[in-house]
Amino acid sequence: MNIEKYREIKRTLPASVRLIAVSKFKPASDIQLLYDEGQRLFGENKAQEMKAKHEVLPQDIEWHFIGTLQTNKIKYIAPYVAMIHSIDRAELLWEVNRHAEKNGRVIPCLLQFHIAQEESKHGFYLEECEEMLRNPEFPTLQNVRICGVMGMGTFTEDMEQVRQEFHHLHDIFIHLKDNYFQNNPDFKELSMGMTDDYPIAVEEGSTFVRIGSAIFGARDYSKPVNDL
Secondary structure (H helix, E strand, C coil), X not given: CCHHHHHHHHHHCCCCCEEEEECCCCCHHHHHHHHHCCCXXXXXXXXXXXXXXXXXXXXXXXXXXXXXXXXXXXXXXXXXXXXXXXXXCXXXXXXXXXXXXXXXXXXXXXXXXXXXXXXXXXXXXXXXXXXXXHCCCHHHCCCEEEEEEEECCCCCCCHHHHHHHHHHHHHHHHHHHHHCCCCCCCCCEEECCCCCCHHHHHHCCCCEEEECHHHHXXXXXXXXCCCC
């Protein structure tokens, strides 16, 4: 855990950018330390791990789900998740809506786009996303709120390539805002930027940065995730 690095990141981020501390694979005791520093937004990529931590940590934490979400795991996070960043297919959005309705909630969601030069990354391509948004049944989804877009840059040392990818995601955001969400004030978030590239993401318009290793360091596998 690098509290000084956390404080430095917080000092240098513009007020318009929120920090999600990516706590995946980190023990609950580490999250508590950062909570005691004032951090409230935490990011996880495993539904059952998030559930375990939610049960033992302060209830005012905002849990952001940032990983690939399987439809059969939505039930573990639907009662409390603050935002799902990784809606990467229409089927998933419909299932999140169904579980949100069962829990009497409206769940904020981001549409994840494939912007990287890596096949391992997930996400919509613009054409298939627009097909979903034009679906006559899309307006019937009353228990999800589309708040913006998310993307991951290529894992590379070529920061100019990463900048172009983030710029592309910003262009997608503007296109969707102008054509599908013009009258929706909730559609305002760009989730992009991680430990190695978040300064570029901020310059390209990010409103959420997802930073893990710079703050938490390497995972200590000797500690359980809910060790409080």
